[in-house]
Amino acid sequence: MKQRSFILFFLCLIFPVYIIRAQQKNVFVVKANEVKATIEPTMWGVFFEDINQGADGGLYAELVKNRSFEFDVPMMGWREIKKDGADGSYLITNKGVSSTANTRYIRLESLSGKGYGISNEGFRGMGIKKDNGYDFSVWARQVNGGSVSLLIELAGPDGSRLGSATLKPEGAEWKKYTVSFKSVATEAKAHLELLLDGKGAIDLDMISLFPKDTWKQRAGGLRADMVQLLADMKPGFVRFPGGCIVEGRTLDERFQWKKTIGPAEDRELIINRWNVEFKHRLTPDYFQSFGLGFFEYFQLCEDIGAEPLPILNCGMACQFNTAEVVALDQLDPYIQDALDLIEFANGPVNSTWGKKRAEMGHPEPFNMKMLGVGNENWGSQYIDRLKLFTKAIKEKYPEIKLVNSSGTDPDGDRFDYLNTQLREMKADIIDEHYYRPPQWFLDNVKRYDSYDRKGPKIFAGEYAAQSVRTGSPDNKNNWQCALSEAAFMTGLERNADVVTMASYAPLFAHAEGWQWTPDLIWVDNLRSYGTANYQVQKLFSVNRGSVVVPLLINNEPAAGQKGLYGAASIDRKTNELILKVVNAAENPQDAEFITEGFRGKKGTMTELSSGKLELVNSFEVPLAVGPVQKPVQVRSGKLVVSLKPWSVNVIRVKM
Missing domain, CATH: 3.20.20.80 (Glycosidases)
Incomplete structure (x- = not known):
């Protein structure tokens, strides 16, 4: 008798919970055979x-800032270097109307033989990767029959050498020179040093440094x-x-x-x-x-x-x-x-x-x-x-x-x-x-x-x-x-x-x-x-369908009822139904999708969610908000899923 009374008491406690959950279930109707619009390939860009x-x-x-000295302040991004008491000078020359696109170049003159040159800070420093190759190029010419070499060095904030190369311009005519080298360490705040080797003067323009690992390994290309x-x-x-x-x-x-x-x-x-x-x-x-x-x-x-x-x-x-x-x-x-x-x-x-x-x-x-x-x-x-x-x-x-x-x-x-x-x-x-x-x-x-x-x-x-x-x-x-x-x-x-x-x-x-x-x-x-x-x-974007089909709640578009928003489409290439559903409410919600004109069994649900609206991704935690995928299954023409609070969900079901 006591056991029976306890069971009745327990059922009285939990039965209202089931009623509430049943009442809270949100029923979506997907009219998969009723095309409303074509989704252009350009929809998401x-x-x-x-x-x-x-x-x-x-x-x-490009890693060199102000590579041709064309900024309003010609030496912005550059500074003079005098190592171990080296002596020398630099001069910015304006070509005038002869070149409207690239009017300035720099002349470096070394009086001491070694240790004189200039340094470029890059764009808030230069990001250099260990074992990566780097392509240096410069337009250059010797001055007054000189024979000066150019030492190219990548250096860390502490002066440590990350990589280097040497090139020697020939003759008094402008010519483009290139040389490549590898870095021995990774450094986010490196800088470039150009030092003269030998007494004399040299003219430089379009001083450039690119990583080899650009997008599609294109020389002078984009960051991959x-x-x-x-x-x-x-x-x-x-x-x-x-x-x-x-x-x-x-x-x-x-x-x-x-x-x-x-x-x-x-x-x-x-x-x-x-x-x-x-x-x-x-x-x-x-x-x-x-x-x-x-x-x-x-x-x-x-x-x-x-x-x-x-x-x-x-x-x-x-x-x-x-x-x-x-x-x-x-x-x-x-x-x-x-x-x-x-x-x-x-x-x-x-x-x-x-x-x-x-x-x-x-x-x-x-x-x-x-x-x-x-x-x-x-x-x-x-x-x-x-x-x-x-x-x-x-x-x-x-x-x-x-x-x-x-x-x-x-x-x-x-x-x-x-x-x-x-x-x-x-x-x-x-x-x-x-x-x-x-x-x-x-x-x-x-x-x-x-x-x-x-x-x-x-x-x-x-x-x-x-x-x-x-x-x-x-x-x-x-x-x-x-x-x-x-x-x-x-x-x-x-x-x-x-x-x-x-x-x-x-x-x-x-x-x-x-x-x-x-x-x-x-x-x-x-x-x-x-x-x-x-x-x-x-x-x-990666879940763009081909055509839009209606996704309804109480015979109306899913557009904010109880914090739920949604859109449905058919991907005709893969023969899949795609449901995009946002739960903008602070509570979890069950969703039941009744599909009309559609037969499917298995699919996937990709979810973005966070219990904290103020959460942000970062360099340290790049996927604090990131996609999580799990399987879903259609039974008797119905798909039932639980939508987390504050979540974005994409469901794909094979037709």
């Missing part, structure tokens, strides 16, 4: 801008670990080269693609507009050498299987700075630059610019399909200039899709004016930007549900949740921001018939050279890692 030391000192693997992080995302496109550097603080400082191609020594260095933009992060040594130029951008896109999306200046400097514009009747050279770029990318080898592409080693066209005109420009002056660009480009290249700016914000007077004007112009693609708090992304998951399906397509060109406020140096790439972005991205994918492209921004940041936070990928001189935001972007 990346946006590169040379901010945060993204190109020089970052993706571009950074490109690999991009390749791992399998992005559908790369937008380049910005961003605000396209506009420049003034029109003289704008990005001009023709000055970024051809031999490196012929590319004209200019100041980077982020050099003086933020008082809290002044970066007086931030310039653009354009070693990473338009040819290299196109090549990078080809390497990682991404569509190129170049952005060109529309005749307007940054409106936050000078708001300088070129007169409408003087706009032709800007428009011609756009037409010539299309020819450079796509033209035959017997065309003017197609020939230049071929001369750089790529006779085949890059097959560019899209072009951006202007970046975050606004007002009637933008529309006036855009109309002239559009007319000229469409007349000659009607197949090229044009990307147009909707300004700096996703709402307000600027946005409303541009959105109206661009739709009246029947724009191909409208570029919308949002740097907002995490809650904004959760609140705007349905943003595109009501957009005109017959109007322009949307490019979510720049977005990132701001943990503190827009532009704050205290913003963090924490899990709360990444989680909110993931929820928003389900809304983008669900509306793939309107939104055809999306990219987080900015892309790269150097731990000691940044101006803006948050950023997708962080690097130092030797290491790199993807943030929690990167892990979200990668998870969505």
Whole structure:
């Protein structure tokens, strides 16, 4: 009797728990046989801008800063060396108008025979790896019939020698010299020393040092670990080269693609507009050498299987700075630059610019399909200039899709004016930007549900949740921001018939050279890692389906009910159902997926989660938020899973 009473008492305790759990189960309906939209291959991509030391000192693997003495302060990054009482002098010479791209060189003169020279600090130091090879090159000539040798040394902060080589220029004519050597140790803060051996003088220019282990081992190429992080995302496109550097603080400082191609020594260095933009992060040594130029951008896109999306200046400097514009009747050279770029990318080898592409080693066209005109420009002056660009480009290249700016914000007077004007112009693609708090992304998951399906397509060109406020140096790439972005991205994918492209921004940041936070990928001189935001972007990109199908809760799109957000697609190449589900709630939730028009059994579930919204990835713990995969199984047409609190989940089931 006592035992029976105890059992009844126990059942009375636990039975309500089962009722509550049954009530808490969230039932999703997947209509796998009801295609709502095609997902473009360009759906998830990346946006590169040379901010945060993204190109020089970052993706571009050159280790020497100010290699041709073209910075405003010619010796910035360099210092004089006098070892063991050595004596000598240096002189910076300006060639004048004879060379607009590379006007300066240095003359070193040794009076003591040995120990005199110069040292380069690199970009916050030089990251050197043990047993890696390094390629040194320099343009040089002897002075006054001299016979001086050049000792090249890599040194650590304590003066220890990491690697060295010697070369001896011959004659009084400029010539390029190269030599390679290996490092005997790993050092994040190395520097380069150039010492004269023998009395006399020597002229030097374009002093360069590259690691051998660049991406695809290309001489003078890109930093391999950074490109690999991009390749791992399998992005559908790369937008380049910005961003605000396209506009420049003034029109003289704008990005001009023709000055970024051809031999490196012929590319004209200019100041980077982020050099003086933020008082809290002044970066007086931030310039653009354009070693990473338009040819290299196109090549990078080809390497990682991404569509190129170049952005060109529309005749307007940054409106936050000078708001300088070129007169409408003087706009032709800007428009011609756009037409010539299309020819450079796509033209035959017997065309003017197609020939230049071929001369750089790529006779085949890059097959560019899209072009951006202007970046975050606004007002009637933008529309006036855009109309002239559009007319000229469409007349000659009607197949090229044009990307147009909707300004700096996703709402307000600027946005409303541009959105109206661009739709009246029947724009191909409208570029919308949002740097907002995490809650904004959760609140705007349905943003595109009501957009005109017959109007322009949307490019979510720049977005990132701001943990503190827009532009704050205290913003963090924490899990709360990444989680909110993931929820928003389900809304983008669900509306793939309107939104055809999306990219987080900015892309790269150097731990000691940044101006803006948050950023997708962080690097130092030797290491790199993807943030929690990167892990979200990668998870969505590598799990891009072919078509969208409905994912419903209570016969409505899964867009925030009980903190749940989702999107469903079919991958027709692999014949799989893909479910992307975000649990933005602080409690675990059971989810039951009922599949209509679909038969499947086994699959996988990849999960990103953290019990701490403030958690960030780091150099020390790069996968604090990282993917965890486990098997799942469909039984009787139903899939039941448990969603962790604050989690992003991708489920793939074979059909």
